[in-house]
Amino acid sequence: MAPFSPSRSFALELDSQDELASFREQFVITDPDLLYMDGNSLGRLPKVAVERARQIVESEWGDDLIRGWNKGWWDAPRRVGDKIGGLIGTAAGQVIVSDMTSVNLYKLTMAALSLQSGRKRIITDTMNFPSDLYILQGAVQSLGNRHEIVRIGSQDGELTPDLAALESAINEDTALVTLSHVLFKSGYLYDMRAITEFAHRKSALVLWDLSHSVGAVPISLDECNADLAIGCTYKYLNGGPGAPAFLYVNKALQEKLTSPIWGWWGQNRPFDFGLDYVPAPGVDRFLVGTQPMLSLLTMEAALEPTLNAGMDAIRAKSILLTDYASYLTEERLPPLGFSLGSPRDSARRGSHISIRHTDAYRINRALIEEMNVIPDFRAPDNLRLGFAPLYISFADIWDMADRIRRVILEKRHEKYPQERATVT
Ligand SMILES: Cc1ncc(COP(=O)(O)O)c(C=O)c1O
Numbered sequence: 001m002a003p004f005s006p007s008r009s010f011a012l013e014l015d016s017q018d019e020l021a022s023f024r025e026q027f028v029i030t031d032p033d034l035l036y037m038d039g040n041s042l043g044r045l046p047k048v049a050v051e052r053a054r055q056i057v058e059s060e061w062g063d064d065l066i067r068g069w070n071k072g073w074w075d076a077p078r079r080v081g082d083k084i085g086g087l088i089g090t091a092a093g094q095v096i097v098s099d100m101t102s103v104n105l106y107k108l109t110m111a112a113l114s115l116q117s118g119r120k121r122i123i124t125d126t127m128n129f130p131s132d133l134y135i136l137q138g139a140v141q142s143l144g145n146r147h148e149i150v151r152i153g154s155q156d157g158e159l160t161p162d163l164a165a166l167e168s169a170i171n172e173d174t175a176l177v178t179l180s181h182v183l184f185k186s187g188y189l190y191d192m193r194a195i196t197e198f199a200h201r202k203s204a205l206v207l208w209d210l211s212h213s214v215g216a217v218p219i220s221l222d223e224c225n226a227d228l229a230i231g232c233t234y235k236y237l238n239g240g241p242g243a244p245a246f247l248y249v250n251k252a253l254q255e256k257l258t259s260p261i262w263g264w265w266g267q268n269r270p271f272d273f274g275l276d277y278v279p280a281p282g283v284d285r286f287l288v289g290t291q292p293m294l295s296l297l298t299m300e301a302a303l304e305p306t307l308n309a310g311m312d313a314i315r316a317k318s319i320l321l322t323d324y325a326s327y328l329t330e331e332r333l334p335p336l337g338f339s340l341g342s343p344r345d346s347a348r349r350g351s352h353i354s355i356r357h358t359d360a361y362r363i364n365r366a367l368i369e370e371m372n373v374i375p376d377f378r379a380p381d382n383l384r385l386g387f388a389p390l391y392i393s394f395a396d397i398w399d400m401a402d403r404i405r406r407v408i409l410e411k412r413h414e415k416y417p418q419e420r421a422t423v424t
Contacts, residue, residue: 004323004327008395011398012394015395023391024391026305027305027391028047029391034374035374035399036374036391036392037387038375038376038386039391039392040212042234042241043234044388045240046304046305048305049238052297056294076097076296076297077287077291078096078284081094081097082095083303084237087219088214089218089221090248091222097245098288100242101131101209101230101231101232101245105136105209107259108230109122109139110139110142110260111259112207116176120147121150123169124177125151126158127161127180129184136178160183166195177199178206179209180208180209181210182212182352186343187349187351188342189349192220193224205228205253207227207230208228209230216314216315217315217351218315231245235386239298243299244296251282254283254285263287309390314390318387321392322350322351325353325401326342333405336357337358340356341381351386352387353387357381360381361377361424362414365413365416371412379424
């Protein structure tokens with residue numbers, strides 16, 4: 001960790017050396033005092049996306065009407081997939097944008113399990129995003145409950161995985177290993193290359209959920225020889241609420257895999273309107289039906305700041321931001337009941353950290369409602385703080401730590417009920 005100092009002027013010094021500082025101006029920021037620490041859940045709105053959204057609605061939908069399909073709409077899942085592919089280390093023709101992350105996980109899980117039909121084990125962990133676990137359970141049920149899902153880890157709020165337990169669980173009966181590259185609570189970052197290699201030694205396929213790493217961490221799917229991946233576009237990629245997700249299928253596997261949902265967008269020649277399904281070549285077979293063009297094309301424009309900044313610069317700043325936030329947490333917050341819930345080693349950490357407190361839910365409420373800070377709460381005791389490098393400054397982090405201190409010192413959280421709102 002760099003030698004930091006606790007003063008606010010030190011944060012300003014870091015900001016003065018920040019090569020990405022000017023990117024903040026590319027986002028819509030209506031309240032400069034708001035400390036938005038939830039870009040790992042829903043990224044801010046890039047100005048370029050506002051302009052593009054207007055153009056898509058007024059000009060493309062308004063004027064082009066159905067002609068839009070031949071003017072870039074039909075090809076958008078592949079075109080935008082290749083742009084995202086550039087951020088996750090894939091050669092062209094392996095990534096498509098389609099549906100939502102959960103649905104893409106279902107499609108790729110079913111395809112992988114069918115290919116590995118002689119094998120019965122699916123390995124994941126208890127720290128995975130729960131929806132991913134539900135999707136796996138649903139897939140197992142669809143296939144007649146013949147598979148066993150092995151979840152590494154306990155249920156009692158642990159935040160980093162037991163790698164030895166993971167390795168010993170992967171055996172010759174393992175069909176699929178599926179993990180979140182960055183864990184949603186703690187920000188722990190798995191070593192993609194090492195785990196993929198290990199799984200391949202047992203001939204298991206690996207499916208990575210990149211939702212919390214894409215746009216925050218450089219990823220080299222091709223170099224790691226990864227098999228399959230999925231991820232969302234509304235977090236660090238700033239694609240907008242519910243923007244369509246993406247999926248990756250390694251070229252070597254594409255012709256061997258079959259989508260479990262046979263729709264006309266995944267058909268070989270959709271405009272022949274033949275009566276029987278023939279899969280499209282390559283990754284296109286994982287498309288199903290008409291994609292949400294307004295959202296997809298807006299998301300395409302929203303990728304621009306990330307593509308222009310480049311993943312190396314983004315990662316360098318992200319490491320400094322999370323190191324600095326971890327330093328301030330450990331320097332200023334332990335006497336107030338907080339502890340760091342994320343790895344200290346930046347090589348094992350994404351772009352968010354968790355700070356733990358027994359009253360984290362009510363502290364989160366007070367921060368949002370009284371202090372103009374937006375983190376989020378993840379049960380049982382995590383105050384989750386996301387640092388999107390394109391618009392978070394070091395002074396923001398200093399101010400955030402200061403406002404967290406004030407909540408506790410002024411007992412502001414104590415007036416809030418323990419009952420949780422629907423979205424936390
Ligand atoms: C790691 C991870 N996987 C999957 C999902 C589910 O994504 P969606 O609701 O877009 O299907 C999320 C949502 O936040 C997530 O964080």
